Amino acid sequence: MQSKHDHSLFIKEENGKQVIILVYVDDLLITGNDTIMIQEAKITLHKAFKNKDLGNLKYFLGIEVCRSEKGILLCQRKYALELIAELGLSGAKPAITPMEKNKRLTTIEYDEHCHLDDDPTLTDMRGYQRLVGKLLYLTLTRPDIAYVVQTLSQLMQAPKQSHLEAIYRVVRYVKNEPGLGILIMNAVGDMTLNAYCDADWANVLTLGSSHWIPGEVWWITDILEV
Structure with missing residues (x-):
């Protein structure tokens, strides 16, 4: 049966047993519980x-799959290192946070309204968009950069120098631990769900609204609902 949520995903179920096939161009992933x-x-x-x-999955579309007694680790170390090298940051000092403290990324409209002219518009808009796209793909296994990358993606129509500098900051942060990823742990006992939320108290300068961070709950439910 073809999934209604992802047309490249096929599922077969019989008496509680299941096999799942994911298709991408000429590559196939096969998994299941039998x-x-x-x-x-x-x-x-x-x-x-x-x-x-090719046997057990080890690498797929830039995502590395490592198995251990604890579970399965998904990471994009090779992809991250290639991005670091592409930006010429192999010898750069790693950043300890993905975004500078109290850093505000403003739009051109906001700068004009406040009569600010010290943050020029980028001439290579497509280059900025391409880098944001690469970071968006990296968030598949790096939810720790999801907030800042989502913010940068909202500025793709008129990026400025400060926005590009913020991208470099994110990549320098990734350089700190390029092999960091998501560990899917083996099922042991009951699952404990820890959740939190936060808000920036109307810190979105162009909208006068707040951002909040719901955690990974929505992300998990989207994956489970096939």
Whole structure:
């Protein structure tokens, strides 16, 4: 059965057993909770298409998969190191936070309203957009940079020098621990959910509204609802 939420995702269920196939161009990921069903799916696909079984998943679309006794770690170390090198930051000092304390990223309209002219507009808008896109992809395994990257993505239509500097700050922060990722732990007992929220008290200078951070709950529910 094809998923209604992701048309490249296919699911087969029988008596509580399940096999899931994810398709991306000419690559396939196969998983499930029953080894026999997984093997049957491989045989069926092999009969229909010429393919090669690469074994347990280790790397897929820039995401590294590492297994241990604790669970499965998803990270983008290679992807992060390539981005660091692309920006010429291999020898730069790492940052301890993804964004400067009390840093305010303003729009051109706000600067004009306040008669500020010390933050020029970038001439290479597409270059800025491309870098934001790369950081957005990195947030798949780095939720710690999600807030600042989401803020930078709202400024893609008229980026300024300060916005580009903020991107470099994020990458220098990633350089601190490029192999940091998400650990999907083995199921042990009951799951304890810890949640928090915060607000910046109308610190969005152009909208007069607050940002709040709901954590990873929505992200998890989107994944589970296939």
